[in-house]
Every structure is written in C-alpha cells, then in structure tokens.
Amino acid sequence: MMKRLLTILAAMLLCAAASAQEGLYVEDLFEGKVISQKIMKRTFISGAQLRPYKLDTYKSLTFTVDEGAMHEVEVRVIRDAYDALDKQMDYDGGHLTYALVCLEPLPNGLNRFLCYQAKEIKGLWDVTVVYLRGRASVEDLNLMFNKKER
Numbered sequence: 001m002m003k004r005l006l007t008i009l010a011a012m013l014l015c016a017a018a019s020a021q022e023g024l025y026v027e028d029l030f031e032g033k034v035i036s037q038k039i040m041k042r043t044f045i046s047g048a049q050l051r052p053y054k055l056d057t058y059k060s061l062t063f064t065v066d067e068g069a070m071h072e073v074e075v076r077v078i079r080d081a082y083d084a085l086d087k088q089m090d091y092d093g094g095h096l097t098y099a100l101v102c103l104e105p106l107p108n109g110l111n112r113f114l115c116y117q118a119k120e121i122k123g124l125w126d127v128t129v130v131y132l133r134g135r136a137s138v139e140d141l142n143l144m145f146n147k148k149e150r
Contacts, residue, residue, distance in 0.1 A: 025076035034072050039063050053144055055134030062128045070118055070125035077116045102138050110134060
C-alpha cells in the first residue's frame with residue numbers, strides 16, 4: 001500500500017514538473033524528446049529552497065552535443081523568444097550563444113524565464129538551458145546573477 005502511494009505521488013510530481021514549461025517549444029527538450037536523457041545533466045528544484053529568490057521552479061539541462069543537435073535546441077529557444085515580453089540575445093558566428101527570455105506570465109500571475117547558453121569547444125557544443133518560474137522580475141534575476149559573480 002505504501003509503495004503504491006509513493007508511486008502515485010512520484011507520478012504526480014513528474015507530471016507537475018513536466019508541465020512547468022507547457023506550451024513552449026523547449027518542452028520537448030525537457031521531456032528528453034530532442035536530446036537523449038542519457039547525456040543530459042538534469043536539475044529540478046522547487047519549493048522552499050527557491051523562496052529567497054522569488055521563484056517556485058528551477059529546471060536546468062546541461063549537455064554536450066554536435067552542431068546539428070545544438071541547432072535543434074537553438075531553434076526551439078529562438079521560437080520561444082519570438083513572442084517574449086523581453087529578451088536579451090547574443091549571437092556569434094551565426095549561432096545563438098546567450099539568451100535571457102522573459103516569457104508571457106501564466107494566468108496565475110507567475111513570471112516565466114528561459115535562459116540559454118551555448119559555447120563551442122573543439123567542434124562540440126556545451127549547452128545549458130534553464131527554465132525559471134515565480135514572482136521574480138528580470139531585475140531580480142539580474143541582481144541574483146550579479147551577486148553570485150562577486
């Protein structure tokens with residue numbers, strides 16, 4: 001009985017986590033439909049740990065891939081940025097290398113952000129994609145990131 005309850009609870013948490021970026025092109029990426037989950041480092045944090053940052057969800061993926069796979073990810077980030085409220089995007093050599101995208105808030109008022117960074121090293125690309133959700137503003141994120149650099 002206890003095992004069954006734990007299994008149901010785990011399934012509910014996975015469904016909630018998967019739907020955090022619902023409606024975005026990067027959703028397939030977080031679900032492992034674009035890049036194999038075997039090569040990804042995945043991090044998911046929610047709840048009390050994030051309250052000091054005015055966030056309730058932090059999801060990140062980090063992986064190293066060839067240029068073709070990186071392009072698949074890059075295209076999804078660019079598509080999600082198309083209708084964004086605000087965005088900071090940097091390109092190098094025709095490739096998106098950095099993005100901070102402020103997405104349309106959810107109906108419940110929570111803000112959503114998509115962060116992307118890609119760096120070429122010896123013909124392979126180190127890629128990081130982060131999805132953030134909460135009451136934080138772009139200014140809050142900039143303060144948080146700048147604070148960590150000091």
